């Protein structure tokens with residue numbers, strides 16, 4: 209009787225465990241970050257193309273069909289994936305973005321990251337089609353600097369600000385303003401950005417982003433993240449920690465400020481819960497790793513998609529890991545020696 213019961217409960221546990229995607233490092237995958245196009249109308253100096261390893265070919269208009277995108281999301285949702293982030297390039301280049309949104313299964317949250325240029329006209333239709341919120345890139349409030357950072361023509365910054373207002377009006381909230389910090393260019397504008405954010409009364413969040421050092425010529429723009437973190441902490445009336453990447457959120461004079469600090473940050477990677485999908489339909493286990501992608505374009509059935517999702521998840525590993533200290537290394541060596549000796553003794557017997 210007892211045996212039967214314990215067998216039953218372990219099966220139930222197995223069933224439960226099968227319903228989630230967990231990588232070999234115990235990190236649950238609860239979100240997908242899907243690039244729906246590699247086209248963009250800006251050329252930001254820090255752009256990492258969502259980790260697409262296309263430096264040789266450049267963005268060439270790779271795009272998946274709405275059917276493939278929704279097929280992958282539907283399958284992933286069966287395994288507990290509940291948050292979808294659409295990105296690009298610039299996702300609003302897709303005229304059928306609303307169709308993509310409309311064919312998604314029920315989810316906890318659907319968001320998009322956009323440069324905001326085309327947002328004014330689309331905010332309402334995107335909301336109606338099922339988009340919950342947007343992140344808008346806004347590194348500076350100075351038109352000249354905006355042009356320098358993004359390569360945009362004069363007048364673009366004004367369009368982006370109109371786009372932010374329309375997103376707030378349409379209820380695509382909270383709108384997050386993505387500010388990539390660049391030493392000597394915009395790192396003195398954090399307070400101005402907080403002042404810009406405050407009147408939206410919680411409907412807009414300021415998201416400070418550490419520059420990803422993807423090219424040697426960018427290293428001179430890297431800010432001192434630890435010093436910034438310390439000063440944010442000192443100024444905050446409240447500090448919260450998000451589950452995703454263990455990102456910190458600071459409440460400063462009524463403004464919510466989130467700090468995205470991925471570089472050399474093992475805690476960030478240890479709490480990474482998203483699998484990426486590139487514009488050309490490849491499942492990408494990590495933003496910074498380019499040789500372990502899984503091609504999802506050939507998948508014809510839900511079973512095939514499931515198999516590929518499981519394969520991609522099995523290839524996930526944290527990019528930054530804690531450095532093992534000498535003492536720990538010594539301990540590990542001693543343990544390995546002990547195990548080897550015990551094994552030898554056992555075979556001698």
Ligand SMILES: Nc1nc2c(ncn2[C@@H]2O[C@H](COP(=O)(O)OP(=O)(O)OP(=O)(O)O)[C@@H](O)[C@H]2O)c(=O)[nH]1
Nearest residue numbers: 293295319321343384386417420468470480482495
């Ligand atoms: N290394 C690394 N950087 C990331 C990751 N996710 C986001 N980032 C960085 O954060 C930037 C902004 O991300 P967004 O596209 O706005 O989305 P998000 O802030 O990650 O997501 P939400 O807070 O849920 O809206 C990206 O361009 C990256 O520079 C990640 O998983 N790994």
Ligand code: SF4
Nearest residue numbers: 248250252255297323
């Ligand atoms: S808007 Fe985004 S995708 Fe376009 S160039 Fe800038 S960072 Fe890259």
Ligand code: SF4
Nearest residue numbers: 477480494495526527
């Ligand atoms: S493992 Fe780290 S670097 Fe890779 S995607 Fe996750 S958070 Fe980014």
